[in-house]
Amino acid sequence: MSLRINDIAPDFTADTTQGPIRFHDWIGDQWAVLFSHPKDFTPVCTTELGTMAGLEQQFAQRGTKIIGLSVDPVDSHARWVVDIEETQGHRPNYPMIGDPELKVAKLYNMLPADEPGTSEGRTPANNATVRSVFVIGPDKRIKLQLTYPMTTGRNFDEILRVLDSMQLTAKHKVATPANWQPGDDVIITAAVSNEEAEKTFPGYKTIKPYLRTTPQPK
Known part of the structure; x- marks a missing residue:
C-alpha cells in the first residue's frame, strides 16, 4: 500500500543503536524525521549521517527528533558510526534503526511488500529505493516524503526549511x-x-x- 501526505505513519517496533523502540511511542508529542539508507558503509550515506549529526541540535530546537534507518543489523551500524565520526567530524547521537529483515523498508513502501530475503547478500543497488525522508508530525501523520537517487546526497538544510514552514503554517x-x-x-x-x-x-x-x-x- 502506498503512503501519502496526511496518512498515519505506520507504527513498528525495531532494534536501534539506542535499544528497542516502538516508533509512535518514541515520537511522543514531538515532530520526527525518519531518513533511510540502502546499506551500511556506503559513501554518500556516510556524509548524510554525519551531516545530520551536526544538525541534530537545530532539529531539537524545533521540537523534532531524528532517526536513521539502514537495512543492516544494529551491530553493523555501531561499526559504521566510527567511520562516520572519523570522516565527517560528527558522531551520530540519534538512534539508527536496524532493518535486516526489511520489515520497516517494506512497511514504508520503500521496497515491495513481496521482496524476498533479508539484508544478507543484498547490495545498495538492490535497495536503491531505500533513500527516503519522512517528516512526521506530533499527530503521527506524514507531513512530507522525499526519495533521492543513490548518487545525490540529500539537502538537510532544505528539510529544516520545510520543517520551519510546516510548523509555521500549522499554527x-x-x-x-x-x-x-x-x-x-x-x-x-x-x-x-x-x-x-x-x-x-x-x-x-x-x-x-x-x-x-x-x-x-x-
Whole structure:
C-alpha cells in the first residue's frame, strides 16, 4: 500500500543503536524525521549521517527528533558510526534503526511488500529505493516524503526549511511561497476572508484577489 501526505505513519517496533523502540511511542508529542539508507558503509550515506549529526541540535530546537534507518543489523551500524565520526567530524547521537529483515523498508513502501530475503547478500543497488525522508508530525501523520537517487546526497538544510514552514503554517492561516526562508513574507490562505485578514493581518497586501501577502507572523 502506498503512503501519502496526511496518512498515519505506520507504527513498528525495531532494534536501534539506542535499544528497542516502538516508533509512535518514541515520537511522543514531538515532530520526527525518519531518513533511510540502502546499506551500511556506503559513501554518500556516510556524509548524510554525519551531516545530520551536526544538525541534530537545530532539529531539537524545533521540537523534532531524528532517526536513521539502514537495512543492516544494529551491530553493523555501531561499526559504521566510527567511520562516520572519523570522516565527517560528527558522531551520530540519534538512534539508527536496524532493518535486516526489511520489515520497516517494506512497511514504508520503500521496497515491495513481496521482496524476498533479508539484508544478507543484498547490495545498495538492490535497495536503491531505500533513500527516503519522512517528516512526521506530533499527530503521527506524514507531513512530507522525499526519495533521492543513490548518487545525490540529500539537502538537510532544505528539510529544516520545510520543517520551519510546516510548523509555521500549522499554527497560522498562512502558506509559504516558492523559495521562502524564515522571516520572509508569507501568503494568506484562501480560507481567510478579506474581513478576517484585516483583523488578523493588518496592512496585508493584495497582489491578486487570490494572492495576498503579509509579514511572517511571530
